[in-house]
Amino acid sequence: xxxSQLFALAPWVVLIPVIALLINLIVSGRLGExxxxxxxxxxxxLSFVVSILLAIAxxxxxxxxxxxxxxxxxxxxxxxxxxxxxDTLSVMMMLVVSGVGTLIHIYSIAYMHADVRLNGDLKRxxxxxxxxxxxxxxxMLLVSADNFLMMFVGWEGVGLCSYLLIGxxxxxxxxxxxxxxxxxKAFITNRIGDFGFLVAIFLIYWNFGxxxxxxxxxxxxxxxxxxxxxxxxxxxxxxxxxxGKSAQLPLHxxxxxxxxxxxxxSALIHxxxxxxxxxxxVARSAPIFSQVPGGQTAVxxxxxxxxxxxxxxxxxxxxxxxxxxxxxxxxxxxxxxxxGMGAYVAAMFHLITHAFFKGLLFLAAGSVIQxxxxxxxxxxxxxxxxxxxxxxxxxxxxxxxxxxxxxIGGLSLAAIAPLAGFFSxxxxxxxxxxxxxxxxxxLLIAAFFTALYVGRQISMVxxxxxxxxxxxHATESSPTITVxxxxxxxxxxxxxxxxxxxxxxxxxxLAHTFGTVAPSQFVWLVALxxxxxxxxxxxxxWLIYGRTPVKVGKPDPLKKPLGFIFTGMQxxxxxxxxxxxxxxxxxxxxxxxxxxxIDLGSIDxxxxxLASGTQAVAGGIRKFENGFVRSYAFWMLLGLAAIMxxxxxx
Amino acid sequence: MSGIPLVYYLGLAVILFSLGAAGVLIRKNALVVFxxxxxxxNSANLLFITFSNYxxxxxxxxLVIFVLATAAAxxxxxxxxMVAIFRxxxxxxxxxxxxxxx
Amino acid sequence: MTAELILFLIVALTAIGAAVAxxxxxxxxxxxxxxxxxxLAVAVFYLILGAPFIALAQxxxxxxxxxxxFLFVIMMLGAERLKELDPVKWQRPAAIAITLALAAxxxxxxxxxxxxxxVVESFxxxxxxxxxxxxxxxxxxxxxxxxxxxxxxAAVIGAVVLSKAEKKESEQ
Numbered sequence: 072x073x074x075s076q077l078f079a080l081a082p083w084v085v086l087i088p089v090i091a092l093l094i095n096l097i098v099s100g101r102l103g104e105x106x107x108x109x110x111x112x113x114x115x116x117l118s119f120v121v122s123i124l125l126a127i128a129x130x131x132x133x134x135x136x137x138x139x140x141x142x143x144x145x146x147x148x149x150x151x152x153x154x155x156x157x158d159t160l161s162v163m164m165m166l167v168v169s170g171v172g173t174l175i176h177i178y179s180i181a182y183m184h185a186d187v188r189l190n191g192d193l194k195r196x197x198x199x200x201x202x203x204x205x206x207x208x209x210x211m212l213l214v215s216a217d218n219f220l221m222m223f224v225g226w227e228g229v230g231l232c233s234y235l236l237i238g239x240x241x242x243x244x245x246x247x248x249x250x251x252x253x254x255x256k257a258f259i260t261n262r263i264g265d266f267g268f269l270v271a272i273f274l275i276y277w278n279f280g281x282x283x284x285x286x287x288x289x290x291x292x293x294x295x296x297x298x299x300x301x302x303x304x305x306x307x308x309x310x311x312x313x314x315g316k317s318a319q320l321p322l323h324x325x326x327x328x329x330x331x332x333x334x335x336x337s338a339l340i341h342x343x344x345x346x347x348x349x350x351x352x353v354a355r356s357a358p359i360f361s362q363v364p365g366g367q368t369a370v371x372x373x374x375x376x377x378x379x380x381x382x383x384x385x386x387x388x389x390x391x392x393x394x395x396x397x398x399x400x401x402x403x404x405x406x407x408x409x410x411g412m413g414a415y416v417a418a419m420f421h422l423i424t425h426a427f428f429k430g431l432l433f434l435a436a437g438s439v440i441q442x443x444x445x446x447x448x449x450x451x452x453x454x455x456x457x458x459x460x461x462x463x464x465x466x467x468x469x470x471x472x473x474x475x476x477x478x479i480g481g482l483s484l485a486a487i488a489p490l491a492g493f494f495s496x497x498x499x500x501x502x503x504x505x506x507x508x509x510x511x512x513x514l515l516i517a518a519f520f521t522a523l524y525v526g527r528q529i530s531m532v533x534x535x536x537x538x539x540x541x542x543x544h545a546t547e548s549s550p551t552i553t554v555x556x557x558x559x560x561x562x563x564x565x566x567x568x569x570x571x572x573x574x575x576x577x578x579x580x581l582a583h584t585f586g587t588v589a590p591s592q593f594v595w596l597v598a599l600x601x602x603x604x605x606x607x608x609x610x611x612x613w614l615i616y617g618r619t620p621v622k623v624g625k626p627d628p629l630k631k632p633l634g635f636i637f638t639g640m641q642x643x644x645x646x647x648x649x650x651x652x653x654x655x656x657x658x659x660x661x662x663x664x665x666x667x668x669i670d671l672g673s674i675d676x677x678x679x680x681l682a683s684g685t686q687a688v689a690g691g692i693r694k695f696e697n698g699f700v701r702s703y704a705f706w707m708l709l710g711l712a713a714i715m716x717x718x719x720x721x
Numbered sequence: 722m723s724g725i726p727l728v729y730y731l732g733l734a735v736i737l738f739s740l741g742a743a744g745v746l747i748r749k750n751a752l753v754v755f756x757x758x759x760x761x762x763n764s765a766n767l768l769f770i771t772f773s774n775y776x777x778x779x780x781x782x783x784l785v786i787f788v789l790a791t792a793a794a795x796x797x798x799x800x801x802x803m804v805a806i807f808r809x810x811x812x813x814x815x816x817x818x819x820x821x822x823x
Numbered sequence: 824m825t826a827e828l829i830l831f832l833i834v835a836l837t838a839i840g841a842a843v844a845x846x847x848x849x850x851x852x853x854x855x856x857x858x859x860x861x862x863l864a865v866a867v868f869y870l871i872l873g874a875p876f877i878a879l880a881q882x883x884x885x886x887x888x889x890x891x892x893f894l895f896v897i898m899m900l901g902a903e904r905l906k907e908l909d910p911v912k913w914q915r916p917a918a919i920a921i922t923l924a925l926a927a928x929x930x931x932x933x934x935x936x937x938x939x940x941x942v943v944e945s946f947x948x949x950x951x952x953x954x955x956x957x958x959x960x961x962x963x964x965x966x967x968x969x970x971x972x973x974x975x976x977a978a979v980i981g982a983v984v985l986s987k988a989e990k991k992e993s994e995q
Contacts, residue, residue, distance in 0.1 A: 697819070698820075699815070699816055699914075700815055700819075701746055701747075701749070701754075701815055701918075705746050705917065705918055708742055708746065708918075708921055708922070708925065711925065712921055712925050715925070715928045715932065719931060724943050724945055725831050725942065725943055725945060726940070726941065726943070728933050728934055728937050728939055728941070729835075730868075730872075730943060732934065733838070735926060735930050735933060736926055737838065737839070738929070739922045739923075739926035739929065740843060740922070741842070742922050743846060743918060743919065744845070744846045746914070746921070747914075750851060752851050752854075752855075752900075753845075753851060753854050755893070756845060756854055756855065756858045757845075757846070759889070760842055760845070760858065763862065763885075766877075767865055770869050770872045770877060771872060771943060773872075773874065774872045774874070775941070775943050779951055779955060779956060779959050780959070782874050782956060783964050785874075785877050785880075786877070786880065786956075786960065787967060787968075789880060790971045790975060791974060792889070793888070794977070794978030796889050796892060796893075797978045797981075797982045798978050798981045798982055800892060800896045801982035801986045802985055803900070804986050805985050
C-alpha cells in the first residue's frame with residue numbers, strides 16, 4: 072500500500088472527536104458514565120491512531136500534503152478552502168494533542184466520577200466529555216489548518232472550550248461567582264489577544280492577498296523588504312495574539328484564575344496543549360518572523376521576561392495548582408523566547424516535553440487533591456482547602472505512586488539530567504548562550520527559580536509529616552488515575568530521547584517543515600552549569616521547606632529574608648491590582664457614566680418622551696374613533712373635499 | 722332644438738350627489754341612509770347618460786345597466802342586513818351600531 | 824330662454840326638491856316616496872338625453888322593484904321614528920357645512936373648468952334603440968354581463984342566508 076494515501080485521513084483527526092461528542096450529546100448520559108467516558112476517550116485515542124498513521128505516511132513522504140475538503144469562502148479574489156495541512160510540524164502537534172489528550176481523557180473517567188459527586192451534579196459528567204472532545208477537535212483544527220482563517224476558527228474554538236471548562240462548576244467558587252468570573256476573565260483577556268491575531272490576519276490578507284500558508288510564506292521575503300512596516304505590524308499583532316492565548320506578559324493574568332476548572336482541564340488545556348498554541352503560531356509563521364528581526368526581538372523579550380516573572384510568582388504561591396499555573400506561564404515563556412530567537416526546533420522540543428511533564432504534574436496534583444478530599448471525608452475533619460499545600464505534607468507514604476510520578480515530573484521541570492526537561496530546556500538555554508547573552512542569563516535565573524519552587528512544592532506536599540488530619544488519612548487513587556500518571560512519567564523521563572544530542576530525530580523530522588534549521592548545539596559548560604543550578608535550587612527548596620513545615624497562619628520562611636520582594640511574589644506582583652486600577656476601575660466608571668447620565672438620563676428620556684408623546688397624540692386621535700359610522704363617513708367626505716380644494720387651488 | 726349646455730347636467734349631478742352625501746351624514750335611520758346612497762348612484766348614472774349622449778357612445782348606457790344591477794344586489798344584501806340587525810338590536814338606528822368601537 | 828331650457832329647469836328643480844324632501848322627512852315612508860319622485864325626474868332626463876331604454880329600466884327596476892323592496896322593509900320594521908338627537912353634537916352642522924362646501928366646489932369646478940358652449944343635444948332618441956343596446960351588451964360586454972349575473976346570484980344567496988341564520992338562532 073502506498074503510504075501517501077494515508078494523508079487523506081487528515082480530516083478525521085477533527086471529525087472523530089466531533090462525531091463522538093455528537094453521540095454523547097444525543098445520548099446525554101442515558102447510557103451511564105462509563106459509556107460517555109469511554110466513548111470520548113476512544114475518540115481521542117482514534118485521533119491519536121490517525122495521527123500516527125499520518126506520521127507513518129510522512130516517514131516515507133516527508134514533504135507532506137494538503138487535503139482540501141472544498142471551498143469555504145469565495146468572495147472576490149479571497150478564496151479559502153477547508154484544507155488540512157499534513158506536514159511534520161502539524162503532525163507533531165497532532166501527536167502531542169491527541170496523545171496527551173487520550174491519557175487525560177482516560178484519567179478524567181475516574182477523576183470526574185469523583186468530581187461530579189463532590190460537587191453534586193451527576194449530569195455534568197457527560198457534559199465534561201463533550202467539552203473535552205470539542206476541545207480536541209478545535210485544537211486539531213488549529214494545528215492542521217492550512218490557512219490563517221481556518222487556524223483562527225480552531226483558535227477561537229479552543230478559547231471557547233477553555234471558557235466552558237474553566238466555568239465548568241460555574242455556580243461554585245467564592246461567593247458562587249468566582250468560577251464564572253474566572254471563565255469570564257479568561258475569555259475577555261483572550262479576546263484582546265484574539266483581536267491582535269485577527270488584525271494580523273487582516274494585515275496578512277491586505278499585504279499578501281492570500282491567507283494560505285504556502286502562498287503567504289513564499290511571498291514573505293518580498294513583502295518584508297518592500298513593506299517592512301507592514302511586516303513588523305503583522306508580527307507584533309501576532310505577538311499580541313500569542314500573549315493572550317499562551318498567557319504571556321502582559322496578558323498572563325487569566326491562566327492562574329483558570330485553575331478554577333477541573334484538574335484534567337488544567338492539565339490538557341492550560342498546560343499541555345492550548346496554551347502552547349501561541350508557540351505553534353509563531354513556529355508556523357516562522358517564514359514571516361525570520362524576515363522581521365524587530366518582531367523576533369519583541370517575541371524573545373516577551374518570552375524571556377515572562378519566564379522569570381512567572382517563576383518568581385510561582386515561588387510565593389500556596390495553592391498546588393497555582394504553583395503549576397505560574398510554572399506553565401514561565402515554561403511557555405521559555406518556548407516563546409526560543410521561537411523568538413529562531414530556535415524553532417528547541418521550542419517544539421520543549422513544547423513536547425513540557426506537555427509530558429506538566430500534564431503529568433497537573434494530573435498528579437489532581438490525584439493529590441482528590442486523595443486529600445478522600446482523607447478529609449475519612450477523618451471527618453473540618454473543611455479545609457484541599458489545594459492548599461500548607462495543609463498537606465507527608466503524602467509520600469500515603470500516595471507512593473503519585474509521589475514518584477510527581478517527583479519525576481518535578482525533576483523534569485527543574486531540568487535535572489537525564490529527564491526530558493533537561494534536554495529540551497538545555498537546548499533553549501544553549502541556543503541563547505550562543506546568540507543572546509542577556510536572554511541567556513535571565514533564563515538561567517528563571518531556571519534557578521524553577522528548581523527552587525519545585526523543591527518547595529515537593530517538600531511541602533510530600534515530605535515531612537502530615538500537617539492536617541485530611542492529609543493523614545489520604546488514600547492512593549484508583550488505577551484509572553495512576554496508569555496515565557505512570558505512562559506520562561515514563562514519557563517525562565525518557566522524552567529527551569526525541570532530540571538527544573547526537574541523534575536529533577526531532578530536528579531531522581522538523582527540518583522538512585522549517586527548511587534548514589540551525590543545528591542545535593550541546594554546550595557542556597552550559598549544560599553542566601544549568602544542571603548544577605537546578606540541583607542547588609532543589610536543595611535550597613528542600614532545606615527551607617523540607618525541614619521547617621509551613622502551616623496556615625504562619626509566615627512563609629522566605630518572608631523574613633526576602634521581605635517585600637516575597638510579598639510581591641505572593642501577590643503576583645500586584646498585576647491584577649494594577650489592571651484593576653488602570654483599566655477595570657476607569658472602565659467601570661465610564662460604563663457607569665454611560666449607563667447613568669447618558670443612557671438613563673438622556674437616551675431613555677428621549678425614548679420615553681417619544682413613547683409618552685405618541686401616547687398623548689394617540690389619545691387625542693382616539694377621540695375620532697367614536698364608533699359612529701356616520702362620523703367616519705364625515706371624515707371621508709372631508710378628505711374628498713380637501714382633495715377637491717387642492718384641485719381648485721392648483 | 723339647440724340643446725342644453727353640458728355644465729348644467731354636470732352641476733345637477735353634483736348637487737344630487739351632495740344631497741345624497743348629506744343624507745348619509747345627517748340621518749340616523751339606516752333605511753334613509755340607504756336611500757341617500759341610491760341617490761348618489763343616481764347622480765353618477767345621470768353623468769354616464771349625459772356623456773353617453775355628448776360623445777354619442779352607447780357604452781355609458783351599458784355601464785348604467787351594470788350599476789343598476791349592482792345597486793339591486795347591494796340593496797338586497799343591505800336590506801337583509803338591516804332586517805338581521807333589527808332582529809338582534811330592535812332598532813335600525815345607525816348610532817347604536819357601535820359595538821366595534823375600540 | 825328656450826322651451827327646452829325651461830323643461831330642463833322644471834325637471835331639475837323637481838329632482839332636487841324631491842331629494843331635499845326625502846332628506847327632511849321624518850317619516851321613512853315619505854322619504855321613500857320622495858325618492859321615487861326623484862327617480863322619475865331623473866328618468867325624464869334619460870328620455871331627454873336620448874336613452875329611452877335606460878329611462879324605462881330606471882322606472883321599472885329602481886322606482887319599481889327596488890323602492891317596493893324598500894317600502895316592504897319599512898313596513899316590516901315598523902317604520903319607527905327615531906329620535907334625531909345626535910350623540911355627536913357637531914355632526915349635523917359640520918355635515919351640512921361640508922356637503923355645502925362639496926356642492927360649491929363641485930359646481931365651481933364644473934362651471935369654471937369646462938367650456939359652457941359645450942352642448943348636449945336633446946331628444947336624439949334614435950341613438951339608443953334596444954337593438955343596439957342588446958347587441959353591445961351581449962357582444963362587447965358579454966363577460967361583465969355574466970359577472971354581474973354572478974354578483975346578483977351571490978346577493979340572492981347572501982340575502983337568504985342573512986335573513987335565515989338569525990331565525991335559526993332565535994329558535995334555539
